[in-house]
Amino acid sequence: MNSTPRSNRVHIGIFGKTNAGKSSLINSVTGQNIALVSDVRGTTTDPVYKAMELLPIGPVVFIDTAGIDDESSLGALRIEKTEEILDKLDLAILVISSENILNGDISLEKKWVEKIQNRKKPIVFVINKTDLIENIEEFERKITLVEKELNLKSIQVSAEKKENIDNLKKEIVEKTPKSFMEDILIGDKIKRGDKILLVAPQDIQAPKGRLILPQVQVLRDILDFGGIPTMVTLENLQEALKIFKPDLVITDSQVFKQVDQVLSSEIPLTSFSIIMARAKGDLIKLYEGAKKIDELKNGDKVLIAEACTHHQLKGDIAREKIPLLLKKRVPGLIIENCSGKDYPKNLEEYSLVIHCGSCMLNRSETMSRIDKALSSKVEITNFGMAIAKLNGILDRVMEIFKD
Template sequence: MNETPRANRLHIAIVGKRNAGKSSIINALTHQEVSIVSSCPGTTTDPVYKAMELHDLGPVVFIDTAGIDDAGDLGVERVKRTERVLDAADMALIVFTPGDKDITLEKEWIKRFQQKKVSVIGVVNKIDLKESIGEIEKPFKGIDIPFIYVSAKTGEGIDRLRDMIKKHSPSSWEEPRIVSDLIRPGSLVILVVPIDIEAPKGRLILPQVQTLRDILDHNSTGIITKENTLRDTLKSLAVKPTLVITDSQVFAEVDRLVPHDIPLTSFSILMARYKGDLKELIRGIEAVKQLKEGGRVLIAEACTHHPVEDDIGREKIPRWLQEYVGAPLDFTWLSGKDFPNNLGEYDLVIHCGGCMINRREMLSRIGKCREAGVPIINYGIIIATMKGIIERAMQVFGIQV
């Protein structure tokens, strides 16, 4: 459970008014004190992501949120941050309090989740404070979602809530496979991993680890090598590799070393399919070719890593892109959970592989770009395009560019 990356877990948002007992429900579901509980409304401010194991369902992430009725200037900002969960949630628990006669806000949030095609469960908490379950049920008649009545304090109904979460969890929430559907069991795959200033000390980055694990889970063999040892690695093999996967930053060098009868692609392109919509991201290639001097380009990264010297997103891609276009461009950078509303101001969005967000959130970002009429592409695809090897990089997927 602890080794499952957060982005690969079922994301369950807990939404409701202040002091409805959202954090208490998380604690009751997990049998742990993972959320701060207080009788003071507004204890939870920003959305808090808590990776947990839910019995019979597996690794999940609970998203504990601020109250949707938060007030004041600061409260408005907290509600805006709560709205981010609309893009990341695979399912939602809307928490109600017995006796609350105005549930307009809760109904609005149910509608918003349903518009996003997110499975919603209504959870009426604190039933230990009321005598008649019939009276508790009255305000919720006619709301078209499954309801359950619980007490996070006494534990009543919590086991049934776990069962309901399992029953209503989306069957298709898991991401597709990274690479194993492209190879047969027994295949030999070479992974080219540069160890440079951007490589984290003492470990590999998440997409590399996930790709290797997917290869091993498919009863195939993965060989890891650096770009400066790739030639010798290829010579030492008794059989031809089924596939070579490289870090996009050394795409051109690896392309020269790997014979063209061996399929070649990159970790970032695999992530474009695994986390997003590969065909939609490929459409961004045409926008890259049409960029002109002064074109506005947004470079978006889902994580908040500290930029290093010659950083891929801050320096390399902008440098390579301006060389490709033959003119200076206007770049804006964005990192973390924020994604702008002014997408229509840009001529192109270049996104990272998205390994730190889940597939729903990546697809949401792609959808927002589509709605704004701005093309989006990811690191691996644009690098392959600029280096003139995009056709080869797409062959393994059966896609012609």
């Protein structure tokens, strides 16, 4: 837990043809030999991730991808994996070598620019291998034509000679979405000195010897904004309430009902899952999606989606607790589960998607999953909001987020 998890890092993907110098570029930007460099075409196959610090952005992860012109027997699969990266990107770096600029064929790069822009991702356009240029005048003329065709301004570098890398870093910083400089979970909703009570059940699903990631992140955010956090298990909740009156209670969604029953209605209540929904996704769309539960009827299909894979234990929230609550209300529901990267493409078959808190996904991938559901005309919500709705306290747990 001492290092920033990948899901909280800015995701920067490097795209370009085979041997455009993508791996060399990552090595130059990071100052480390982290990506395999070779004269053999197609050295990079599966996407390669490397976490680092890039100031003033902070924690980032660079993703080195296979060549977009890979024509090997596995090329189609490799390019498919490269396309999957687009959903989790925050920033794309498109690399074209000086040789490709001079031969003038950029039709494939233009196609990928359109793919990236269709997902509304910012692009840094890099022309690499400037150390190999012999005819400067012809090269500059071709650059003008290429920039016009792609409608992108280029940064010209030599990754091999490490020339102009500092200017490339500045461009990366400039085009990184500014929201990453303002990563707030709940701190903007509390005042310095506020007493925040965190309820963290330590049941069979809690990892032994540590807290789960959302609990750690929320705890740190409260400390950063001057709040005074106290963490208790559900069993000690009433004892804590006898000692002090909290300004806000944040609980695990699984025990919403029990916490609400002992908590005064004047004390604001929300959950770690809802806070993560606010940070990673679209809080309003997920809130509206939870209301779809009122419209579910026998025969409707509901998808319960998790971002990570794990061994299911007794009382699993996705496999047992949420299905039990749903079927208590609508016995004839058809409930299906998916986990990890297996987010289905047939979303239009479902009446509702209930997604986890996305602590293992970054914001871009979470938003991509939300957008895929909505574009399939399917409402989507998350675990915390669904449980709150099923327990009749959805508006109560959302009250703190109203402007």
